[in-house]
Amino acid sequence: MIGYVTLGTNDMKRAARFYDELLGELGGKRFMDTERFIAWTAASAGAAISLAMPFDEKAATIGNGVMVALAMDSREKVDALYARAIELGATDEGAPGPRGEGFYAGYFRDLDGNKLNAYFMG
Numbered sequence: 001m002i003g004y005v006t007l008g009t010n011d012m013k014r015a016a017r018f019y020d021e022l023l024g025e026l027g028g029k030r031f032m033d034t035e036r037f038i039a040w041t042a043a044s045a046g047a048a049i050s051l052a053m054p055f056d057e058k059a060a061t062i063g064n065g066v067m068v069a070l071a072m073d074s075r076e077k078v079d080a081l082y083a084r085a086i087e088l089g090a091t092d093e094g095a096p097g098p099r100g101e102g103f104y105a106g107y108f109r110d111l112d113g114n115k116l117n118a119y120f121m122g
Contacts, residue, residue: 004039004048005068007114008060012036015051018088018111023049025084026070062113072120075104081118082106093117 009015016038020030023040031048032039039050049068054060072078079096085108086092093115096106105119 002047004041004050006050006052007068007110007112008054008062009051009112010053010060011112012038012051012053014111018090019049019051021088022081022085022090022110025081060112062109062115067107067115067117069105070116070118072118075120078104078106078118078120082108085110085116085118090116 007015012035019028019038019040023029023042027042028040028049029042030038031041032050036053037050039048041048052060070081072081075096082096089111090108093107093109094105094117096104096118099105103119103121105117107115107117109115
């Protein structure tokens with residue numbers, strides 16, 4: 001099972017503001033916070049999302065085919081989180097809608113180009 005996912009950034013302050021707002025919509029709060037690494041979770045023992053400036057001090061780049069999926073408990077929450085991400089400056093990668101039987105998702109890229117989706121199964 002996933003413990004946490006780390007996304008790279010070249011602008012920690014800008015990225016942190018984006019994720020404070022976006023993950024705050026899901027009850028996420030920072031639980032680790034340094035100059036080069038921040039992590040958020042919505043549960044003390046749950047999975048986490050973190051941002052890091054690369055250890056090798058080279059530029060952070062996005063991974064082709066890499067995506068973070070955020071589980072929602074309704075289609076309405078998928079719609080709301082997707083809309084909030086776009087409002088915060090994310091770019092559209094596929095508006096919310098059905099993607100096959102029983103799967104509903106909206107796709108977006110954060111301010112650094114990392115791909116995420118909000119999804120609901122059911």
